[in-house]
Amino acid sequence: MGSPRMGRRAFLGGVSAGVVGSMFTGERRGVAQARGATDTEPDKPTQVALIKGDDRRRNVRESLLAIEKEVREAIGSRQVVIKPNFVTTNKPLAATHVEAVVGILDFLKPFYKQTVVIAESPAGAPAAKGYESYGYTKLTSTYDVSLDELDADRHRTFHVLDTQLRPTPVRMARMLCDPDFYVISAAVMKTHNAVVATLGLKNVVVGGALKFGRRSDKRQFHQGTKLINYNMFLIAQHVRPALTVIDGYQGMEGNGPTGGTAVDSRIAIAGTDVVATDRIGLEVMGVDFADVGYLNYCADAGLGQGDRSMVGVVGADPVKCVQKYKMHDRFDGQMKWKSDDFQTISLEGDIRS
Template sequence: MQAQVALIQGDDRYRNIVGALDALGEQASFATCRSVVIKPNFVSIDHPLATTHIDAVRAVLDVIRRSYAGPITIAEGAAITPTAQAFERFGYRALASEYRAALLDLNDDQTVPVQVYDRQLQPRTLRLARTIVESDMRISVGPPKTHDTVRVTLSLKNMIMGALVNRDAAGSAKRLPLPLPAIYLARMAARRVGVAAPTLTRLGLGEGSDKIAMHQGYPAMNLNLALLAPYVYPHLAVIDGFEAMEGEGPIHGDPVPWRVAMASADALAADTLAAWLMGFDPALVGYLRHCCAIGLGVGDLGQIATRGNVEPQSVRRSFRPHPADAQQQQWQLDDAESWLAPAAAMALSLGAS
């Protein structure tokens, strides 16, 4: 089945996103929703390029409020610093008030237990924010960026990683003995060299962040993203490529003045097209390949049609990959089909295709 992805190029971020959503027509419909959740990306409040621009969310809100008067929640679970600081710094409190929307720190939300795997492919349990899991209209809004673990981060990864709770960055974060950025960096460094969880606890680094716990090496990380995707698959993907990121993403990369926006009711199709437009082969991005294999959406470029004011080839460019890109391509798993079987069954039960 062919998927539709809206692709708009222009010199105004807000108009690009409104244009992309309008190009989708009835595929971006909110009239029958019970509750809308918009998920921005606040991976670092100190690096605005790495985060979702407020005008992108404003554009989405304006389109929603044309036909929907019900509850809207802007929800994020920040990766490093308390989410409340991000809402304040980026102007989301005023935005929420203007559009009669609620703000939610997903790191403080009730949770749903889910099974993933560690770097030895042993099962472990993580927690997803219940509000995201139970929403009937999940909207992922964020920039396209290169990444230090899975090559690219787009709409799917934004939703999945944000839904994993980080109690260290929740309201209780002020009680931590170390600043959150120091804890985050120390944990990431420790996990990359294989330091076990008990050792992290003895070092005072705790185990409060399920976002950090997801980082179990390239094969497990890509597998885990696919395993969690059916729980929180975006109903609508909005990729704001007005200013993208290349190089040392997802935080420390360099700006790419791309001036495009993409939107789709098929998040995998949106991410597949975006990865290709960034110069990456989507079939060599592990979690995208896995999501395609389990039937979660359309991951075949030949089955993706675009709507909008520009042809894909004319805006395709080669993003400079992360310096560790070659290592990141070592994500393959023997007998991947059996590891992915639970997610494939869940995708089938949800009617994803």
């Protein structure tokens, strides 16, 4: 077996040229607009903001102020959507803290004069339950926001692969892939039970798959260790955030995304390139970028900047912010994505984002 990187490229080339290539026929023309982000040239540098401090709300706001010009120009007249990560509706450590969203709203308020949509689709409950239990309902009395059920949105259907490499439909929230919407992924810094870590990209790609009654299309991603990573890459070609904000004020290590323990990292990260932004998130968690399959697939395909030498960091020094996060108990099994086969492993609770 070759190196992990060669294995990825062979997999990308072989599968994409066949099943995946035909799967996307007729959809590619609108992809760049729909996702609200642009492809990244390998030699194009990008910038990510990293702020460390003792106030969550201020950290988030200052991380955005560091890249304000780029963000304001990109928003223009588009409808802003903030996509938090609730996962469940009764575990605050696993969810996007309301003060992180307040930091985003503080940043937007001076120049954005439309209603800001906050929309979420928790894995097993209505978003309204999360809005209530996590204190989001109070936002409506201070800010011009609407608290929406992402599952009530219209959808677009894309396809992932099952274990036999057959196309499987996934219904994604239309607002997350509509060029008229500016999508902000308000993510939490956490380890994960299937893909090592969940940050800005996974929050939108898997979290944006809809559920209808007892049927959740989030489950369609989970086809074993290799394919969950590849399936996230497939959807990221159509759906990824225009702006990523990672709240690492208190992250989660160990058996995330819901069963881990708190790490007081006291940071916030923001960037308009989700791959680069997530890469800095991994760096301060002490996670090797080469171990996270879906981000490597996206970087290899030019969906974001994965070359660390091309990612500039403004604000705090990442080296001084590193706190080594304990990995999930299943970490060794998660590394099977680097192999050339499609061996699957059982992942309890793996529909969580």
